[in-house]
Amino acid sequence: xxxxxxxxxxxxxxxxxxxxxxxxxxxxxxxxxxxxxxxxxxxxxxxxxxxxxxxxxxxxxxxxxxxxxxxxxxxxxxxxxxxxxxxxxxxxxxxxxxxxxxxxxxxxxxxxxxxxxxxxxxxxxxxxxxxxxxxxxxxxxxxxxxxxxxxxxxxxxxxxxxxxxxxxxxxxxxxxxxxxxxxxxxxxxxxxxxxxxxxxxxxxxxxxxxxxxxxxxxxxxxxxxxxxxxxxxxxxxxxxxxxxxxxxxxxxx
Amino acid sequence: xxxxxxxxxxxxxxxxxxxxxxxxxxxxxxxxxxxxxxxxxxxxxxxxxxxxxxxxxxxxxxxxxxxxxxxxxxxxxxxxxxxxxxxxxxxxxxxxxxxxxxxxxxxxxxxxxxxxxxxxxxxxxxxxxxxxxxxxxxxxxxxxxxxxxxxxxxxxxxxxxxxxxxxxxxxxxxxxxxxxxxxxxxxxxxxxxxxxxxxxxxxxxxxxxxxxxxxxxxxxxxxxxxxxxxxxxxxxxxxxxxxxxxxxxxxxxxxxxxxxxxxxxxxxxxxxxxxxxxxxxxxxxxxxxxxxxxxxxxxxxxxx
Numbered sequence: 001x002x003x004x005x006x007x008x009x010x011x012x013x014x015x016x017x018x019x020x021x022x023x024x025x026x027x028x029x030x031x032x033x034x035x036x037x038x039x040x041x042x043x044x045x046x047x048x049x050x051x052x053x054x055x056x057x058x059x060x061x062x063x064x065x066x067x068x069x070x071x072x073x074x075x076x077x078x079x080x081x082x083x084x085x086x087x088x089x090x091x092x093x094x095x096x097x098x099x100x101x102x103x104x105x106x107x108x109x110x111x112x113x114x115x116x117x118x119x120x121x122x123x124x125x126x127x128x129x130x131x132x133x134x135x136x137x138x139x140x141x142x143x144x145x146x147x148x149x150x151x152x153x154x155x156x157x158x159x160x161x162x163x164x165x166x167x168x169x170x171x172x173x174x175x176x177x178x179x180x181x182x183x184x185x186x187x188x189x190x191x192x193x194x195x196x197x198x199x200x201x202x203x204x205x206x207x208x209x210x211x212x213x214x215x216x217x218x219x220x221x222x223x224x225x226x227x228x229x230x231x232x233x234x235x236x237x238x239x240x241x242x243x244x245x246x247x248x249x250x251x252x253x
Numbered sequence: 254x255x256x257x258x259x260x261x262x263x264x265x266x267x268x269x270x271x272x273x274x275x276x277x278x279x280x281x282x283x284x285x286x287x288x289x290x291x292x293x294x295x296x297x298x299x300x301x302x303x304x305x306x307x308x309x310x311x312x313x314x315x316x317x318x319x320x321x322x323x324x325x326x327x328x329x330x331x332x333x334x335x336x337x338x339x340x341x342x343x344x345x346x347x348x349x350x351x352x353x354x355x356x357x358x359x360x361x362x363x364x365x366x367x368x369x370x371x372x373x374x375x376x377x378x379x380x381x382x383x384x385x386x387x388x389x390x391x392x393x394x395x396x397x398x399x400x401x402x403x404x405x406x407x408x409x410x411x412x413x414x415x416x417x418x419x420x421x422x423x424x425x426x427x428x429x430x431x432x433x434x435x436x437x438x439x440x441x442x443x444x445x446x447x448x449x450x451x452x453x454x455x456x457x458x459x460x461x462x463x464x465x466x467x468x469x470x471x472x473x474x475x476x477x478x479x480x481x482x483x484x485x486x487x488x489x490x491x492x493x494x495x496x497x498x499x500x501x502x503x504x505x506x507x508x509x510x511x512x513x514x515x516x517x518x519x520x521x522x523x524x525x526x527x528x529x530x531x532x533x534x535x536x537x538x539x540x541x542x543x544x545x546x547x548x549x550x551x552x553x554x555x556x557x
Contacts, residue, residue, distance in 0.1 A: 040445060041444075042441075066441075066444040066445065067443075067444040067445075067447055067448055067449050067450065070444075070445055070446060070447035071447040076445070076446075077445055079442075083439055083441075083442045085434070085435055085438045085439060085442070086438065087434075087438055088431075088434060088435070088438070092431060092434075095431060096431050096432065096434075096435045096443070096446055096448070097446045097447075099428055099431065099432055099435075099446060099447055099448050100447045100448075102428035103428045103429070103432075106427060106428055162446070166446055166447055
């Protein structure tokens with residue numbers, strides 16, 4: 001990915017396996033978020049491909065519109081800075097995430113307007129799904145609060161719940177532990193592991209909190225200046241010389 | 254008293270028409286943050302489509318009034334919605350993501366284009382429609398002054414209320430309405446949740462145009478005369494209504510529409526009908542000075 005004279009992500013190639021937690025780490029400005037932006041259709045990579053396997057079919061994400069990436073490929077995403085619909089209730093946030101399912105059930109909202117049973121059923125199911133995820137992230141009691149009034153940690157969890165409501169195959173989390181206290185980040189670890197185990201959803205994770213990264217990742221990809229400098233299991237990365245150099249610099253001779 | 258009541262009825266009828274147009278302004282502003290200055294022309298096109306359909310039905314020989322009304326309503330909403338969709342597609346969508354004034358200029362251009370387009374196709378002279386629905390109730394009579402509530406006024410108000418009710422349900426409880434509110438807050442995020450933002454915006458224009466078409470049809474029947482220039486003033490007044498109620502707010506647009514209708518009716522009833530437009534736009538200025546966020550609008554709080 002090139003921005004004018006700046007090569008932000010340079011010939012990066014890695015695989016995130018189905019149902020694995022893959023972490024992308026690297027110093028600030030290494031190009032981690034740019035990778036996410038390419039993946040979710042914000043940027044069109046200047047060259048290269050993003051192949052996504054869904055049910056045996058390979059989809060080329062770099063050629064899909066943003067909303068199709070979510071609907072057809074099943075890639076969901078959260079942001080470094082929280083982007084909830086603050087003026088909607090917690091429950092509505094989760095129902096908007098099930099938009100396509102409801103749109104189909106309601107024949108483009110007509111059935112919803114007429115209050116037909118077919119739509120009421122679909123809406124009931126959507127509320128059920130939402131309730132399930134609210135329960136998972138411990139926000140059931142707050143379902144009817146405006147999302148913007150939740151405390152910070154709860155907003156982070158709600159964002160993950162919302163992403164999961166789109167029924168994804170791959171969940172891309174951009175620094176989900178940023179700003180969380182140690183107890184909250186331990187809860188986050190549990191939540192992410194449960195998402196992987198129970199829902200068989202793969203996770204792509206950008207994170208600076210090494211407790212989270214080392215604790216739950218199956219594989220780690222390390223970026224520096226847009227290039228991959230290492231890839232491997234947490235154990236391998238911990239002792240990798242190139243990684244230590246990128247983070248701590250070289251010792252003076 | 255009876256004179257007051259008559260002005261109230263007239264004002265509410267007029268207000269219903271303004272409210273229907275104002276919804277289009279406020280919805281479009283809500284979702285993409287632009288004032289669609291071509292919306293008044295959409296309403297004018299709605300009026301012309303109704304007029305043409307009335308004549309076609311007359312030629313074909315559909316004389317049963319209820320059927321004719323339904324057919325005209327469907328045809329006006331359908332054709333006008335198509336215009337609304339097209340305008341968004343050719344004049345606004347290519348400019349999305351461009352600087353803020355670009356779509357505004359484009360809207361003004363579109364508005365001039367549509368006026369001239371209708372003038373060329375239909376001629377500049379005033380068109381008239383013989384009354385379709387006549388008669389009404391005599392509510393009271395005093396000092397030789399009769400308060401009348403015509404059937405047409407009843408139809409206009411009932412239809413407006415029904416459309417607004419349906420519309421409110423749509424916004425509150427259907428996937429489309431939720432998607433519209435989501436796009437209003439954060440388009441990028443809505444797209445990431447699988448919402449087709451372009452289509453949601455198109456639908457907003459389609460709905461706004463269909464409602465304006467209903468207003469156009471009502472005006473054609475109410476006043477019986479239309480020309481290619483009616484969209485300008487009505488559009489401006491409906492825009493004033495939307496600002497008065499708080500632009501971006503739906504209940505605000507409806508409230509604003511009725512208030513503008515009442516102001517206009519009472520002003521022409523008690524003062525001078527020559528200056529009724531001055532009164533309406535005077536209100537716009539006062540609102541902009543003393544309550545820029547409108548009656549029901551939320552003031553924008555800058556986050557630090």
